[in-house]
Amino acid sequence: MVGQNRHIKPTPNASKHMISKIISLQGRGTSLILETEGNALPIWRYFGAKLSADPDFASWQDTTPRASFSLDKNQPFRTIPLFGNGWFNTPAFTAHRHGRDWAHEISECRVQTSNKEISIVSLDKVAQIEFIQTIRLEPEFDVYAFQTTVKNLGSETLNVDRLMAGSIPVQSHFNRVNSFTGRHNNEFIPVSDGITRSGWQRINRRGLTSHDCPPYARVMSPTTGGFSGPVMAAHLAWSGNHEQLIEWCDYGFYIWQSGAWYAPGEIRLATGEQIKSPEWLVSFSENGENGVAQNLINHMRSLSPLWTSGQMSPRPVHLNTWEGLYFDHNEQDLMELASSAADLGVERFIVDDGWFAGRHDDTSSLGDWWADADKYPDGLAPLANHVKSLGMEFGLWVEPEMVNPKSRLFEKHPQWALQLPQRTPLESRNQLVLDMTNRDVQNYLFEKIESLLTNLPIDYLKWDHNRDLTQAGSDGFAVYTDQINASYALFQTIRDAYPNVEIEACAGGGGRIDAGILRLTHRVWASDCIDAVSRKRIQDGFLEYLPPEIMGTHIGASPAHSTGRSQNMDFRAAMAIIGHFGIELDPRKIPEPEKEKIKSWVNLYKNIRNITHTGQxxxxxxxxxxxxxxxxxxxxxxxxxxxxxxxxxxxxxxxxxxxxxxxxxxxxxxxxxxxxxxxxxxxxxxxxxxxxxxxxxxxxxxxxxxxxxxxxxxxxxxxxxxxxxx
Structure with a gap:
């Protein structure tokens, strides 16, 4: 019964004062089963492969005997494990009020269910905190979305230190966890760790999704392979600091948690305020790693702006100017490059970094979002119109969240950068990060981007983010979480004002690839490395969680700029047409036979993209x-x-x-x-x-x-x- 919610009669031996009821969500090939118990939070009973239509739920009651040197009453694993009342594993939530109200226990709980969702609203009357937890099932994909909201009902500020999106049981036969590490130019390096009683944990504190600790993981058993065996995979929809944790529980299974990671003192809830976790997307499959990948890829398509109408327009062939020209912009050269691109069959021409006022290298001008008068005497309109006249779409590179100290913007508004009092600002790539929580910053950036989108025929923005967040402070307080939410808000404002403009998310290549940013953008740049051998592994990792049509993949130069290795044109092209295909070189500088090869691969891509970008x-x-x-x-x-x-x-x-x-x-x-x-x-x-x-x-x-x-x-x-x- 796909998506069917089943209400089972109270178990026979439930006491008159503690009525128990089983509730469940049933996916295409999965079952999630909880037991409600009076006013307490529901107890986890099962999560995994689909069970029979009518299992003997009555026998599932907690009959765990009391162990020696233990509390008189066992504390079961509940949907939000809380600290201070007998739960000794890592809690999903910790908070306090100036050192008080640090222990938490639920006194009231209401559970509402439907075919696709369980909503749990609970209250800690003593600490005056409300919890709202949702577990939403997309049954056709076997993907469960976990999210938790905490609201302060007290009269004093509530300092939240930890809030996980969800906590789930993982059966003991799972013995390893696969995740990724990496760096700029070398993303999606696979890591496989054993799961033991010592536990497993990954924490990212870089302020954005990161190259080295992206929020993906999958757990597998000894029998799991590419096409068979159980596997559970998860992906946090969040572009900021985050945590993943797997630890042993004495009841005989592991507990897996994931959520945002908060800096000290970052989350301070005044009376009536609330904090909502990101969504944690979890899927299970008995059909091995390829099976769970299908679930996540198809689910991501249901979230992506590309598929909002139910259909996706063919992904146009790109030419991006970065590795062809870098900062060396000249209007005539750009027009010639556009003509060469059109001759190859390119459908979208993107002008990368180097077009704006005073931008000759990476030391200056971020924040000054208008055309450089020396490079473009009449602005970008002549180039944009030339591109459009060739039948191509016009795209432009921007990095709105950043500012160079050497820029007109910073000279006028130095206080707009994230900073801490009496601390020396830490630069990266000669740039600082703008305080996106500042309304004046939001207004300035929207005004500049709006001017570009209104006055130029721009179809596409390549939106970059080229550094980690360090001193992410505003008025002395950490604002890592607010910074991400404010950036999301700017993306959404631009999307609402210009719904036909597509946006690519880039962060030094693959530093911001997650389901959070992908709800607001149409494409991500998988890596600044275009070496085809490196790209094989990078793209394999990407396709474990995300669909190929949003994966930016280009033919680069040979030797590759990032590695110095050389590969032939056919191999580079074959690797690139798997995703959203493009070209990142100057075709004017390659021999005619190489151009003809590119044309052939461009034609093949156009012939197959309606199949490769919509299927499994x-x-x-x-x-x-x-x-x-x-x-x-x-x-x-x-x-x-x-x-x-x-x-x-x-x-x-x-x-x-x-x-x-x-x-x-x-x-x-x-x-x-x-x-x-x-x-x-x-x-x-x-x-x-x-x-x-x-x-x-x-x-x-x-x-x-x-x-x-x-x-x-x-x-x-x-x-x-x-x-x-x-």
């Missing part, structure tokens, strides 16, 4: 340094088969695809522009794929696969699979 994503490895990625739907999909390093085998491996329908016949053909080119000896079977295509049954594709040709390192083959109607 599957990934796998077959050994011998060969990995594959499939994008599409059950009737039509494209397989990208990569050889990353030289073969170590005498014969090349088979590529089998576990996701195909075993009973379906498929027509398979090679479609990449390298068709007809081989690096060495090739079997007859693959030659037929390359020349006219070949039929395969689903069971053969799944159980045996397709024998690859010999491929040199850093090569890619693209195959198209079409289901044959009976």
């Amino acid at each position: 994503v599957w990934r796998g490895n077959v050994g011998d340094h060969v990995a594959w990625q499939v994008l599409g739907n059950k009737d039509k999909f494209y397989a990208f088969i990569f050889r990353m390093q030289p073969t170590e085998q005498r014969f090349p491996p088979y590529v089998s695809l576990p996701m195909v329908d075993l009973r379906t016949q498929y027509f398979v053909e090679r479609v990449d522009p390298q068709k007809g080119q081989f690096d060495g000896f090739t079997g007859k079977e693959f030659l037929s794929l390359d020349s006219q295509g070949k039929k395969f049954s689903g069971d053969v594709l799944c159980q045996v696969g397709i024998r690859l040709p010999f491929m040199k390192a850093e090569r890619c083959i693209v195959l198209k699979f079409s289901a044959i109607s009976e």
Whole structure:
């Protein structure tokens, strides 16, 4: 019963004064089960694979015997574990009033349920705090959204130190947690840790989502693989400081928590004020890592502005000027570059950093958002109109949340930067961060951006954020959380005023990629590194949680500017067309044969994006340094088969695809522009794929696969699979 909420009769041995009732949310393949108990918070009973239609809930009552050296009454794991009344694991909430009201216990609780949501409103009468917790299910995706709100009902300020969005049970057979670390130019580095009684924790205090501690994680059992076995994955929808925690509970399971992390004294609630946690998105699948990735990717599409109408317009081919020109802007050069881009089939031309007043390097001018008169004597209009005349959209780079000390804005309003009294400001990339909680700052930024969007035919903003937050203070108090919410508000104000303008979120590449910012933007730049070998791992990590159509992926120069490594044009292009495809080089400086290759890949991208950007994503490895990625739907999909390093085998491996329908016949053909080119000896079977295509049954594709040709390192083959109607 997808999305069905089940109310079970009170358990037979419940006392007359403590009536107990089971409530549940039932997803497509999951069950979440709580037990209400009088006026107390609900007790967690189960979260995981879907249970039978009518399990024996009565036997689930807490019959845990009292252990020696323990309280006379066991304290069960409730939906908001609280500190000070017998719960010894990490609480989901801690707060105080000048050192008092630090212990918390619920005295009243009301639970409301529907097919897709459980709402729990509870009250600590002694501490005068109201809690509102929601657990919302999107049953078709098996994604649960947890969120907690705390309201101060007392007459004195409530200092909140900790508030988790949710706390969930994780069964003891899960034994490892996969997350990411990384840095600028090297995001989504996978990390796998064992889950033990010593626990697991990741805390980010950088003030934005971060390169090195993004708010994603998944837990797995020893039997979990790419296509089978249990896996639970979570993603915090928040672009600021955050925490993830997994620890052992004496009841025989682990507890997983996630939420925003607060700086000392940051959250101070006056009477009647409240703080709401970000949403924590959690999904479970018995179909392995690919199964849970499908859940999260499809759910993210339901949240993304790209899909608000239910359909997404084709993602246009980009040319971004950054690595082609850097700060060296000249109106004539930009017009020539735009003409060259249009000749390649580019559909959106973005002018990156370097266009605004006095901007010749990264030492000055952030905050002065008008065109540089020396570079653009008549402003940006002539260039923008030229771009539009070529049939392309016009985009512009901005970094509104930042200011250079060497700028007209800072000279006039130094107090607008985040800072602490009597502390020396800490610069990064020669820039400080504007106090977005200041209404004057908000008004100034909207005025400048509004002027650009009103006076120029801008279709697209690339919105950057190129440093961590350090002294994020206003009037001496920490404002990390308010800073993020205020930035969200500016995004929303611009979106409301200019709904047809798309926005890309960038933060030194992948420093601000999360479901919070993606509810307000249309695309993220996955990394400033465009080296195709590095991009393989970066993009794999991205696609574990987020869909390919919002993942910025460009053909870069060779050698790559970030790594110095060189790859051929076909390999760089094949890696880029998996996501939202673009070009980040100066096509005027490459040989004609290279231009023709780019044109061929641009045409392929345009032919396949309606399938690769709307279907499922599957990934796998077959050994011998060969990995594959499939994008599409059950009737039509494209397989990208990569050889990353030289073969170590005498014969090349088979590529089998576990996701195909075993009973379906498929027509398979090679479609990449390298068709007809081989690096060495090739079997007859693959030659037929390359020349006219070949039929395969689903069971053969799944159980045996397709024998690859010999491929040199850093090569890619693209195959198209079409289901044959009976």
